[in-house]
Amino acid sequence: xxxxxxxxxxxxxxxxxxxxxxxxxxxxxxxxxxxxxxxxxxxxxxxxxxxxxxxxxxxxxxxxxxxxxxxxxxxxxxxxxxxxxxxxxxxxxxxxxxxxxxxxxxxxxxxxxxxxxxxxxxxxxxxxxxxxxxxxxxxxxxxxxxxxxxxxxxxxxxxxxxxxxxxxxxxxxxxxxxxxxxxxxxxxxxxxxxxx
Numbered sequence: 001x002x003x004x005x006x007x008x009x010x011x012x013x014x015x016x017x018x019x020x021x022x023x024x025x026x027x028x029x030x031x032x033x034x035x036x037x038x039x040x041x042x043x044x045x046x047x048x049x050x051x052x053x054x055x056x057x058x059x060x061x062x063x064x065x066x067x068x069x070x071x072x073x074x075x076x077x078x079x080x081x082x083x084x085x086x087x088x089x090x091x092x093x094x095x096x097x098x099x100x101x102x103x104x105x106x107x108x109x110x111x112x113x114x115x116x117x118x119x120x121x122x123x124x125x126x127x128x129x130x131x132x133x134x135x136x137x138x139x140x141x142x143x144x145x146x147x148x149x150x151x152x153x154x155x156x157x158x159x160x161x162x163x164x165x166x167x168x169x170x171x172x173x174x175x176x177x178x179x180x181x182x183x184x185x186x187x188x189x190x191x192x193x194x195x196x
Contacts, residue, residue: 018065026057026076055079055113082112084122086170086179093182095190099156102183106149109170109179124149125169136164158185 057078064071089105096102106124110116126144128136135142137157144151158164166181184190 016066020061020063020065022061022063023053023058024061026059028057053079055081081173081175083175083177084170084172085110085112086168086177088166088168088179088181090181092180093184095184095186096155097189098158098160098185098187099154101152101154104151104153104166104168104181106168106170109149109168111172119149121172122149123147123171125171126151127167127169128153129165129167130158131163142167155185160185160187 057076059074060077061072061074086106087108087110089108104126108116109119109122109124111118111122114120124147126146127142128144129142130136144153146152153166162185164183164185166183167178168181169176169178
């Protein structure tokens, strides 16, 4: 979930002020505010932690207390699902050995709302193309048959000293994101270093 900072502008020099942020869920059809679910989420002039809220629409109230009086302002926020983040292990450029089976690993991909390591609801699509835009195996077909988070690919049909683009597309909640890893095919075992 992305981070937001909600701030207020107070036109006063008074001391002894106290603050409260409250949220309540809202339904649109019919429009109702779940007053039974009003929750205090902050006690300062700023509030930034919305990670405890589920997706949906919320009424947000900001209340200032001073000497037995209170002043209130409000607004609405709509928390939507975040687009997934697609990443292939190894980064955007790697070297791989010719005539070997390599593993394409989408495990670093993640859902911003759920965090790393949780892949529920995600599906993975893979494609491969050479530098001329053709499929990796001398055909028009770019899409790989495998759709798992980790797939195997044999480099025997690929040409040494040529670049190939592996494209990962992660789908979730009607949204998607893509990542392209460029592979250089080499003879022998290439040096492989990964920073985490």
